[in-house]
Amino acid sequence: MQASLVPIRIVQQLPSNQDSADLKTIGLGDDGFEYALKRIEDHPLLPISEWMGYQLSRAVGLFTPDFAPVWLDEDTPAFGSRWEQAAQIGVPPHPVELANFFGGSMRQLNEPIFGVDAFLPNDDRHGRNFMWRSTSAGTVPLAFDFSRAWLITGLPFGKHPLQADSTTLAMWSYLKAQFGYQVPAQVFQKIATLPDEWLQRVLDAAPHQWIAGFSPKPTIEFWVQHRQQRCNEAMSLL
Structure with missing residues (x-):
């Protein structure tokens, strides 16, 4: 997933409805999956910082969501973390x-x-x-x-x-x-x-x-x- 042979292209971007200060956009990929997008326009070093965090986690044996560079247009790659229905604790947690x-x-x-x-x-x-x-x-x-x-x-x-x-x-x-x-x-x-x-x-x-x-x-x-x-x-x- 980290190095897809077929580039993943984002066909639609939607504002995030998640309770997150840093996740601004969810993208629908042409592979049919949704991705949490971290874009250069959000911060020039945001995609590479996410890339490093996920890669280092995988290198030491931790699980991460699937991730890849995803393309907003022909020249603009964002970091994409595949959106999945995984559990999170509530606010406030029980x-x-x-x-x-x-x-x-x-x-x-x-x-x-x-x-x-x-x-x-x-x-x-x-x-x-x-x-x-x-x-x-x-x-x-x-x-x-x-x-x-x-x-x-x-x-x-x-x-x-x-x-x-x-x-x-x-x-x-x-x-x-x-x-x-x-x-x-x-x-x-x-x-x-x-x-x-x-x-x-x-x-x-x-x-x-x-x-x-x-x-x-x-x-x-x-x-x-x-x-x-x-x-x-x-x-x-x-």
């Missing part, structure tokens, strides 16, 4: 929902998402920024929505560390106290041992229009030279 989706065995499945968030960093992981898919093997969380992560927060590799009053750390603190969440050390180990050329490949696979808003060399150098240090610093936040 205690039973919190226990079912964040407690028990769900803890070990949700924890790694915070590891990716702390590394990038992503300061906006709150209760409605979790989604769960029902599968034959059970319920699994989906890592999605990196609209306030990575390059969006600052070059060359995001504004780090997360602030103590960030939504992400507030949510982590709540889950740690309520359900005994623990630092997902394995995720940081996986990130640290990804190949040095991994990020270059991720950027090369993205539409060139998404890279036009920044110079990628310092970002790639940071990945190669400071990835382990960022992992250590991110781990100490959780």
